[in-house]
Amino acid sequence: MEMGQQGVEFVSLRGDPSVATWSMDAVPYHAVAREKVHDDAVLFYIVASASFVESTSDVYTRNLVAFFRDDSEIVQWLEQSWEREELQHGAALKRYVQTVWPEFDWDGAYRSFLAEFTRFCSVDQLAGTRALEMAARCVVETGTAAFYRALSELTREPVLRQIASEISADEVRHYKHFYRFFVRYRAREQPSRAAVLRTLWHRIGEVDAEDAFYAFKHVHLGRNPDAGFHVHDYEAFRASLRPLAKRHFPHAMATKMLLKPLGLSAPVGRLVVPAVTSATRLLFLM
DSSP: OEEOGGGOEEOOOOOOTTSOOOOGGGSOGGGOOHHHHTTOHHHHHHHHHHHHHHHTHHHHHHHHHHHTTTOHHHHHHIIIIIHHHHHHHHHHHHHHHHHHOTTSOHHHHHHHHHHHHTTTOOGGGSOSSHHHHHHHHHHHHHHHHHHHHHHHHHOOOHHHHHHHHHHHHHHHHHHHHHHHHHHHHHHHHOOOHHHHHHHHHHHHHHTTTSHHHHHHHHHHHHHOTTTOOOHHHHHHHHHHHHHHHHHHOOHHHHHHHHHGGGTOOHHHHHHHHHHHHHHHGGGGTO
16 A cells, blocks of 8 residues: 555555556545645646546547558557546546536536637648657657656645556556557658657647647636636746746656657767757746
């Protein structure tokens, strides 16, 4: 067993790192220290927005399945493992939001988000080749793994810390799968290192471009139905995250994950670490 703050007991959910080993049914929502977090508006927006994005994983899965439709191994993993685990992330976070902030109409706000977001989340937004799309997926998994690692460290509430830690571990596993698929398609398509680098950089710039923006927008509208929404509301939220990111963002982990698809030699890798470390700041709004 593992003990959280205030004696909260967690079931040990670790096991074979190649498969999912936790269930939200084992999360002690009854033990949430609601008084620690209910009045934290920034945390509310972080968790509620993340719950929206994770709950939309079936849309991302559908696009990827269409893109890799004749690769049975990838399609099977996406449909039977990745989508199920990602949707569990959304469900776990949703339940946490509903436990701490029951006054928030999660379902109504999510419906509005989904209606707007699905209009531009399509297959034609994926990379030009399969190898490059897998490289792009490595960036996404790096961002989510680092995000949830940071969330697990910054929160004072032990149940949220447990959920975020489990999700981060899942995202690291997912990264390993996407990287393995990337290596396979890199051998077939032989993209240049420059092409891979451009893809990584482009995807880093898009990590916060659409899904996070629209998730925040509809969470904000759901929380403030009479106030409307303005871009400066999102900009203020981003600004509030920067000091948290400076203290908690796992730069070393994110840098290592971003460098891996480039296949650099150790000496070259050491030379580019400062630049890549700077790039990781974009993954958590720094």
